[in-house]
Structure formats: C-alpha cells, structure tokens
Amino acid sequence: MHASPETEWAELALGALASEGRKAGGARRAVVELLAGQSCCLSAQEVADRLRGRVGVASVYRALDLLAREGLVQRIELGDGAARFERVVPGGDHHHHVVCERCGRLTPFEDEDLERAMHRLAGRLAHTVRGHDVLIRGECSSCARSG
Amino acid sequence: MHASPETEWAELALGALASEGRKAGGARRAVVELLAGQSCCLSAQEVADRLRGRVGVASVYRALDLLAREGLVQRIELGDGAARFERVVPGGDHHHHVVCERCGRLTPFEDEDLERAMHRLAGRLAHTVRGHDVLIRGECSSCARSG
DNA sequence: GTGAATGCAAACTCTTTGCATGACT
DNA sequence: AGTCATGCAAAGAGTTTGCATTCAC
Numbered sequence: 001m002h003a004s005p006e007t008e009w010a011e012l013a014l015g016a017l018a019s020e021g022r023k024a025g026g027a028r029r030a031v032v033e034l035l036a037g038q039s040c041c042l043s044a045q046e047v048a049d050r051l052r053g054r055v056g057v058a059s060v061y062r063a064l065d066l067l068a069r070e071g072l073v074q075r076i077e078l079g080d081g082a083a084r085f086e087r088v089v090p091g092g093d094h095h096h097h098v099v100c101e102r103c104g105r106l107t108p109f110e111d112e113d114l115e116r117a118m119h120r121l122a123g124r125l126a127h128t129v130r131g132h133d134v135l136i137r138g139e140c141s142s143c144a145r146s147g
Numbered sequence: 148m149h150a151s152p153e154t155e156w157a158e159l160a161l162g163a164l165a166s167e168g169r170k171a172g173g174a175r176r177a178v179v180e181l182l183a184g185q186s187c188c189l190s191a192q193e194v195a196d197r198l199r200g201r202v203g204v205a206s207v208y209r210a211l212d213l214l215a216r217e218g219l220v221q222r223i224e225l226g227d228g229a230a231r232f233e234r235v236v237p238g239g240d241h242h243h244h245v246v247c248e249r250c251g252r253l254t255p256f257e258d259e260d261l262e263r264a265m266h267r268l269a270g271r272l273a274h275t276v277r278g279h280d281v282l283i284r285g286e287c288s289s290c291a292r293s294g
Numbered sequence: 295g296t297g298a299a300t301g302c303a304a305a306c307t308c309t310t311t312g313c314a315t316g317a318c319t
Numbered sequence: 320a321g322t323c324a325t326g327c328a329a330a331g332a333g334t335t336t337g338c339a340t341t342c343a344c
Contacts, residue, residue, distance in 0.1 A: 021297095021298085021344095022298080022299085023297090023298055023299060023342080023343045023344065024299090024343080025298085025299050025300065025341090025342060025343065026299090026300080026342085027299070027300060027301085028299075028300095043333095044333080044334080045332095045333075055300085055301090056300065056301040056302065057301090057302090057334085058300075058301065058302075058303095058334090058335075058336080059299075059300055059301070061333090061334060061335070062299080062300085062335090063299095065334095065335095075226055077224035077225075077226050078224075079222055079224050079230070081308080081309075081332070081333070082332085082333065083226070083228075083333085083334085098272060098274050098276075100274070101277065107274070109268075109272065111264070111268050111271075113264050113267060113268065114261075114264045114265065114268055116264070117258070117260050117261045117263070117264035118261065118281075118283075120260060121256075121258050121260065121261055121283075122283070124258075125245060125256065125283070125285075126287075126288045127245050127247070127254070127283070127285045127286065127287055127288065127291075128285045128286040128291050129245075129283055129284075129285040130248065130284050130285045130286070131283075131284045131285075132281065132282065132283045132284065133280075133281070133282045133284075134265075134279065134280070134281050134282075135279065135280045135281075136265075136268075136269070136272070136274070136276055136278075136279045137276075137277050137278045137279065137280075138274045138275045138276040138277045138278070139274065139275040139277070140273075140274055141273045141274065144274075144275050165319095168319095168322090168323085169323075169324085170317080170318045170319070170322085170323055170324060171318075171324090172316090172317060172323085172324045172325065173317085173324090173325080174325060174326085175324075175325090190308095191308080191309080192307095192308080202326090203325065203326040203327065204309085204326090204327095205309090205310075205311080205325075205326065205327075205328095206324075206325055206326070208308090208309060208310070209310090209325085210324095212309095228307075228308070228333085228334075229307085229308065230308085230309085
C-alpha cells in the first residue's frame with residue numbers, strides 16, 4: 001500500500017533536505033506541507049498568507065527558494081510580477097498553464113504530444129536540459145463569451 | 148524593393164499606434180527604434196539604460212506596456228524578476244529561449260516541430276490562444292564543461 | 295552544544311502612478 | 320487648441336538581507 005502522492009512528496013522533499021544536512025524547523029515543514037497538498041501553483045504571497053501567524057514572510061521566501069534550487073519545486077512566472085511555486089513530483093506528470101489575459105484565470109493542462117516535441121528538441125540543443133515551462137496566453141471561454 | 152525587417156517593424160508599430168490616435172513623441176519613438184534593431188529580448192532596465200538621458204524610466208515602462216498590450220512586443224519573464232521585451236514580427240518567425248541556470252546566458256532557438264505541437268494543442272483547448280512562451284532551463288555548454 | 299533556521303524590520307529592486315509641463319496632430 | 324505624451328519624484332509591490340534569537344539534531 002502506498003501513501004498518498006501528497007504525503008509522498010512531502011516526505012521526499014523533507015528527506016532530500018535532511019540528507020543534505022538541512023534542518024526542518026516549523027517554517028520549512030509548514031511550507032512543504034502546504035505545497036504538498038496543492039495540485040497547482042501558489043504564489044509566494046499566497047503561501048505566506050495561508051501560513052500567516054505561524055511563519056514569517058522571509059522564511060517562506062527562503063524555503064521556496066531552497067526548494068526551487070533543489071529542484072523540488074518549480075518556480076513559475078506568469079508575467080504578473082509574482083512568482084508562483086508548485087511541487088515537482090519526480091517521474092510524475094507534469095503540466096503547464098494557460099492564462100487568460102482578460103481575467104487572469106489560470107488553467108493547467110497536460111499534453112503528451114508537446115512533451116514529446118520538447119524531448120526531441122532537448123536532444124538537439126547544445127545545452128543540458130533540466131526542465132521547461134510552457135505558458136499559453138489567450139482568453140478563457142467565459143471571457144470570450146462575454147465580449 | 149523592401150525596407151529592412153527592422154525598419155518595417157518600426158513603421159508597423161508606429162503606424163499601428165498612430166491609427167489608434169496615439170502620438171509618437173520622442174520617448175515612444177526611441178523605444179520603438181531601439182527594439183526594432185534587436186533580434187532578441189531586452190529588459191526594461193536595459194532599454195532604459197541605453198536611452199538614459201534622452202528618455203525617462205517611466206516613459207520606457209509606459210511605452211513597453213503599451214506595445215505589449217497592442218501585441219507589438221512580447222513580454223518575456225525569465226524568472227530573474229525583470230521583464231524582458233522583444234518585438235513581434237507578424238508572420239515572421241518566432242523563437243523561444245533557453246536559459247542557463249548557472250551563468251544566466253540566454254540563447255534563442257526555433258523549432259518547427261514544437262510550434263506544430265503547440266498549434267495542435269491550441270485546437271484542443273477551450274481557450275482562445277493569442278500566443279505562447281516556452282522557456283527551457285538547463286546548463287549551457289560552457290558551464291557544463293567547467294563543472 | 296553547535297550550527298542552522300526563524301522572525302522581524304529594514305533595505306532593495308523593479309515597476310507604477312500623480313501631477314505639472316511640454317509636444318504632437 | 321486640444322489632447323496626449325513625457326519627466327520627475329514619490330509611492331507601491333514583491334523579494335531579499337542583517338541580525339539577534341530559537342530550535343533541530
């Protein structure tokens with residue numbers, strides 16, 4: 001029997017940090033556990049807000065930054081000036097985002113075809129590829145309807 | 148005979164603005180002309196620096212913002228907290244970027260295969276698609292060699 | 295016990311805004 | 320002439336840093 005994917009990721013992340021001698025105090029643990037329960041990205045502010053009172057803003061940023069450097073979370077920029085963060089499940093699937101330029105709504109999507117094209121492309125580049133982000137911009141169906 | 152693509156784009160951009168009743172003062176014109184001569188993206192700060200003395204920072208941001216809203220330039224976020232801007236040549240080709248996480252070097256690339264995958268994907272989404280950005284993260288060949 | 299993590303507040307960077315002035319059409 | 324663009328300086332948002340304290344190992 002398996003633990004849920006969320007729990008697995010939290011353990012993975014905390015374990016990865018521990019194996020490098022990083023300590024998991026309350027702040028780090030709270031950030032990891034919050035992210036573990038999200039299926040899509042959260043901005044640093046959102047993380048800080050949901051943890052307000054328990055964790056200081058600086059620790060939130062420090063934790064997110066560390067996790068991103070370790071490849072345990074992915075930093076995502078949507079162009080609104082706030083970085084977003086989302087857990088990376090190794091070997092798990094992997095989605096991208098469509099953002100509505102009208103209402104700002106964010107929708108995740110997966111596309112195997114696109115991933116294959118990215119993979120083929122990676123082989124062609126004179127670069128070691130660690131990851132990729134795709135952002136599609138447009139208008140969501142409800143905004144398109146209303147005008 | 149054709150004007151160079153750069154000149155064409157500058158005229159297109161200025162023309163598009165003029166047709167909406169926007170005036171092209173020195174600042175706007177300077178930003179458009181600077182961008183016209185670039186083949187890859189420039190950050191707002193870089194634009195402001197190269198225009199320093201002639202154009203105020205606020206006007207640079209205002210011009211870039213207007214051009215981006217009109218779809219004449221594309222705003223690109225690389226995750227370093229500074230927005231970059233690059234001209235959009237309608238019908239012209241279209242590139243994406245690979246960024247080295249070690250040295251920050253930015254390399255443009257084009258990939259038809261990827262564009263096709265994006266195009267097919269667009270048809271599958273419940274969204275009007277206006278554009279897309281792809282960012283590949285990794286290590287450039289010289290950083291990979293040295294470490 | 296020791297070094298790392300945390301919280302707070304101050305500092306910083308990038309970007310936006312208010313307002314008076316100046317310029318384009 | 321009238322409207323829009325510009326510059327400057329101040330404000331704002333998001334993020335980072337310094338430092339004393341507290342906590343995990």
